[in-house]
Amino acid sequence: xxxxxxxxxxxxxxxxxxxxxxxxxxxxxxxxxxxxxxxxxxxxxxxxxxxxxxxxxxxxxxxxxxxxxxxxxxxxxxxxxxxxxxxxxxxxxxxxxxxxxxxxxxxxxxxxxx
Amino acid sequence: xxxxxxxxxxxxxxxxxxxxxxxxxxxxxxxxxxxxxxxxxxxxxxxxxxxxxxxxxxxxxxxxxxxxxxxxxxxxxxxxxxxxxxxxxxxxxxxxxxxxxxxxxxxxxxx
Numbered sequence: 549x550x551x552x553x554x555x556x557x558x559x560x561x562x563x564x565x566x567x568x569x570x571x572x573x574x575x576x577x578x579x580x581x582x583x584x585x586x587x588x589x590x591x592x593x594x595x596x597x598x599x600x601x602x603x604x605x606x607x608x609x610x611x612x613x614x615x616x617x618x619x620x621x622x623x624x625x626x627x628x629x630x631x632x633x634x635x636x637x638x639x640x641x642x643x644x645x646x647x648x649x650x651x652x653x654x655x656x657x658x659x660x661x662x
Numbered sequence: 663x664x665x666x667x668x669x670x671x672x673x674x675x676x677x678x679x680x681x682x683x684x685x686x687x688x689x690x691x692x693x694x695x696x697x698x699x700x701x702x703x704x705x706x707x708x709x710x711x712x713x714x715x716x717x718x719x720x721x722x723x724x725x726x727x728x729x730x731x732x733x734x735x736x737x738x739x740x741x742x743x744x745x746x747x748x749x750x751x752x753x754x755x756x757x758x759x760x761x762x763x764x765x766x767x768x769x770x771x772x773x
Contacts, residue, residue, distance in 0.1 A: 590749050590766050638705060647753035650708050656705055
């Protein structure tokens with residue numbers, strides 16, 4: 549069975565540009581969440597979506613947005629990129645939403661903003 | 663103050679040693695607790711959930727003390743393959759779902 553897949557694996561952008569990251573959850577999983585991980589730190593929660601509805605949002609500016617599609621895949625969009633947005637962006641899927649749900653992570657998209 | 667704080671590490675231990683990691687959380691509304699493991703340049707993977715009654719999975723034992731808002735992970739008989747970063751994770755649902763990861767504690771197990 550395929551795990552969580554993310555694309556692209558690496559991306560280089562310049563300040564002010566826009567970026568779209570994509571995630572396909574494990575088959576049968578209906579919830580997707582997004583995280584930003586800077587080197588040397590733990591992942592920071594950005595969003596959780598379940599059944600196309602936003603269920604949670606972390607402390608990120610409005611430049612960050614996301615959506616979930618009917619097939620449960622998801623996109624993370626970041627506008628007006630800043631140097632500080634350079635990080636590993638991780639997507640995780642879970643069967644449903646809820647605090648007891650176990651997260652299964654993709655291998656991430658490494659974003660570099662120059 | 664960070665919402666989830668872990669021992670800064672790194673921990674350097676010989677094979678066969680017992681090592682304990684500590685984690686504290688600040689929000690009493692926290693509902694579920696986990697330990698994840700992250701190898702260098704890889705994604706985090708679930709190690710185990712943490713329950714108030716304590717739980718064990720082979721060489722790994724996790725404990726939760728809700729009164730002290732404290733979580734621990736004990737690794738017995740350390741193996742070289744245990745070398746990784748261990749992440750303490752807290753979930754809550756107050757005004758929306760939220761997952762909070764600690765910064766992680768790096769473990770090096772040496773032969």
